[in-house]
Amino acid sequence: MAINGSLYHTEAVNEKGLSGVSFIRGNEGLALGVSSSLVKGSGTNPEQLVGLAISTCFNATIEIIEKQHNLPHTSVVHTGVDQLKDDTGYKFVVRVQVLMTGVAHDQAQALVDEAKNYCPVAKMIKQNANVSFEVVDEFAF
């Protein structure tokens, strides 16, 4: 059940753990084979899903911000996700790179800063030391 004020509600399920299928409840029909990135297996994994969530949400947000500034939508977002050993367990290092054409670097940076305060996914992760957002002239991880 959605919480009060919810504009959209979804539920994602994993029943088996490291390998198997993760899926969305209900009629949405999304089910993805998953496996650990640390073994040779087929299917997607948390690193890819995190990267896809960020690239999608952040670029969709920049599109809104561009429109608010009467700019054409030119941004492209690449998110690099690396898994590393941590003191306990593992950690992700997330690098979000934004390329915008037709705007000066300073303006692009201002738009990205606005997007970081608007995008729900950016809000959840931006306070982490291992998460960075960068305006780039070319993508390079």
Added chain:
Amino acid sequence: MAINGSLYHTEAVNEKGLSGVSFIRGNEGLALGVSSSLVKGSGTNPEQLVGLAISTCFNATIEIIEKQHNLPHTSVVHTGVDQLKDDTGYKFVVRVQVLMTGVAHDQAQALVDEAKNYCPVAKMIKQNANVSFEVVDEFAF
């Protein structure tokens, strides 16, 4: 390019924004149609991708923790994601529910607490006020 010490590296791309395709670079072959959850569109969206990332990574982690405690793997994880208007832009409310059979509630809670300090996705999001982890006897959002 992966960073030093990386055990696994992936790059996720969104080129169009609100609607289109998000994909993983390289030969992994994962490309997902996406759309905003706030319009009637086909494809997945950031809420679903965030939920799938969390459910997959957290249940995979609990599986590791169960094994370290010589317990059978019984956990199932459901993650509810709601989108709400925020003061600026939008916010997600994320509720992670864990159901474990065959262990007492207190022990299940201790295992979940361990997993929160081990799982790379949990580490990125657990400090948010809008993110909760809960041991449940039945799933209810």
